[in-house]
Amino acid sequence: MMTRHSDSYRTPARLFHWLIAVAVLLMIPAGLIMTQKGIARPLQDALFLFHKNMGVILIPLILLRLIYRLRHPAPPLPSSIPAWQRSAASVSHWLLYLLLIVMPISGFIRVRAGGFPIELLDRLGVGPWLAKSDALADAAKGLHYAAGMALIALLALHIGAALQHGLIRRDGVWTRIWPPLRPRS
């Protein structure tokens, strides 16, 4: 079923969604692989470089997305969706936003309080902003790990639900956020 324009996310919301989704879906495996024991040093260095720097680039992008979202409520879901699924969608989307804030900020604190570089910010002459503190770095590391695992679990549900809507139920939920491939009627 095709959705009407008013039932779909606007273009900026779709762009934000897919830009951040692709980045996060690369950040997660990079984070998991670079922390493995016995990984080759050059690969580990390259993954850390990518993960830290892509992570800080994501911070302003995520904040802009959140501001945009607060100013533009989600379009109404098709009436065929039961109430409990509407609530589940809303709760899980706000949890995803929360984790999208917690992840890069805890990563930033873990790295800076640990006294490590973030090459992009260092090149731009941005100071470390945080004094070195092993206790703070450890706490941020624990939070980054726990929030990362929660994000992976929630994304499995999120992507599973999206595929179910798109491939099985074909109820228009998928096309609400998928970039329009043909002009809308």
Ligand code: HEM
């Ligand atoms: C293959 C990967 C993905 C697919 C197929 C997908 C699919 C979707 C779909 C169909 C919606 C619209 C739901 C609705 O209309 O109620 C949506 C919304 C959303 N997605 Fe994804 N998604 C993916 C990856 C991600 C990732 C990696 C993130 C974040 C880390 C994410 C965060 C969100 C958020 C926060 C919303 C709610 C948008 C809003 O109401 O502001 N998604 N996604």
Ligand code: HEM
């Ligand atoms: C959306 C953004 C981010 C996501 C989804 C993400 C995800 C992950 C994941 C899944 C891991 C592996 C689990 C763990 O050991 O914690 C990890 C590790 C790590 N991440 Fe991130 N991360 C993000 C942002 C950042 C940022 C901005 C930084 C630093 C500037 C960062 C620094 C690190 C570090 C240093 C580790 C290794 C932790 C350790 O064992 O010391 N991350 N990240």
